[in-house]
Amino acid sequence: MDAGYWALLITVGMLFVVFVLLQHSNRISRQQTRSIKRLIDRIRNLESVSDPAFLQRLNDAAPMPLEQIFTISFRLDDAFWTRTLRATEEMRRFVRQYGSFVGSVKLERWRSHTVATIAEILPQHKAGGWQTRSLELYSDPAHASESFTLWDMPLAPPTSEAERPPSIELLLRANAVELVGHLEPAFSNGKGKVHTGAQFEDVVFFRIPLDAAQLARFRAEDPSSNGNGHGEAHELSRLAKSWQAFYLAEDEALGLEWQVRMHDLTKKSEWERCKILEAASIPAVRET
Numbered sequence: 001m002d003a004g005y006w007a008l009l010i011t012v013g014m015l016f017v018v019f020v021l022l023q024h025s026n027r028i029s030r031q032q033t034r035s036i037k038r039l040i041d042r043i044r045n046l047e048s049v050s051d052p053a054f055l056q057r058l059n060d061a062a063p064m065p066l067e068q069i070f071t072i073s074f075r076l077d078d079a080f081w082t083r084t085l086r087a088t089e090e091m092r093r094f095v096r097q098y099g100s101f102v103g104s105v106k107l108e109r110w111r112s113h114t115v116a117t118i119a120e121i122l123p124q125h126k127a128g129g130w131q132t133r134s135l136e137l138y139s140d141p142a143h144a145s146e147s148f149t150l151w152d153m154p155l156a157p158p159t160s161e162a163e164r165p166p167s168i169e170l171l172l173r174a175n176a177v178e179l180v181g182h183l184e185p186a187f188s189n190g191k192g193k194v195h196t197g198a199q200f201e202d203v204v205f206f207r208i209p210l211d212a213a214q215l216a217r218f219r220a221e222d223p224s225s226n227g228n229g230h231g232e233a234h235e236l237s238r239l240a241k242s243w244q245a246f247y248l249a250e251d252e253a254l255g256l257e258w259q260v261r262m263h264d265l266t267k268k269s270e271w272e273r274c275k276i277l278e279a280a281s282i283p284a285v286r287e288t
Contacts (some may be wrong), residue, residue: 008153068109069263070210071179074102074243079255084205091155099153101169103130105177107210113138116150116172137172155183155228166200178183179256206251215247215260222246222261243267 081087087095094102103119138147149172158165168181180202209215221247243264250257 021245065265066108066110067264067266068107068210069265070107070109070177070209071162071261072105072107072258074206074258076258077255077257079252080205081255084254084256085183086153087155094156095153098150102151103154105150105170107172107177109210114172118146118150120151139174146174150177155284166203175210177210179205179258198253205254206249208258208260212245212262212264215245215262218247218249218260220246220248 081092085091100120100122103121105263106117107120108115108117114137116137117132118135119130119132121130135148137151139146139148148171149169152171153168155166155168164182166183168179171178171180183201183203185201243266244262245262247260247262248257
């Protein structure tokens with residue numbers, strides 16, 4: 001064999017080695033690309049856990065535990081309309097004719113979402129009784145200032161499609177319920193917490209925290225209890241009864257009052273354990 005043959009053989013061998021190395025490198029690159037894609041998909045799946053639409057689909061498949069129930073009612077007396085809002089007779093006539101009034105709001109706070117049930121009545125349909133509607137609310141943890149309108153009462157007819165009339169609203173925020181007025185400056189009368197806007201001043205007339213610690217200063221005797229010294233409310237300890245409570249607040253200056261009944265189901269197990277312990281402590285009576 002001459003030198004040219006050996007040179008050709010060596011060249012072919014080198015090209016084969018280069019080809020094998022390129023194939024190996026491409027295979028490793030494809031594996032790395034697939035690994036990166038799987039990692040990106042996992043990150044997206046984790047991010048979707050906080051997405052309200054994903055939480056709703058998850059809840060439809062497997063409902064999360066119910067943690068708390070709040071039943072809220074409030075009353076607005078004549079002083080609220082005449083002194084706080086300084087409502088004109090025309091405004092009050094409009095409210096009586098077109099406004100709806102809230103009887104109660106029940107908030108069922110599940111781990112994944114909140115279900116709000118609003119009972120309200122229209123003044124011209126009093127004979128028809130209470131009307132109820134329910135809202136399933138999924139909040140986004142990334143938007144702490146997010147709010148949901150539970151009830152809205154316009155105080156005057158709109159002057160145009162582009163302009164919003166003055167109104168009062170019941171808003172559900174991250175951990176509170178607020179009664180807010182969207183009012184012209186003349187109606188705010190310096191009452192409540194004011195946030196100045198382009199057309200209206202937002203006045204917070206009351207704020208109900210949805211937290212037992214913050215509600216503690218409003219704790220009151222539940223008027224629905226019989227107070228006869230019998231029953232579970234008188235037999236169980238304060239710790240065991242802490243899963244249910246009644247709260248009350250009244251502001252005579254503003255002319256309003258609110259009430260809250262809370263059932264904290266995350267603490268109900270303490271009450272149930274206490275019942276079991278008290279039942280076990282009662283000695284058995286032998287027949288003679």
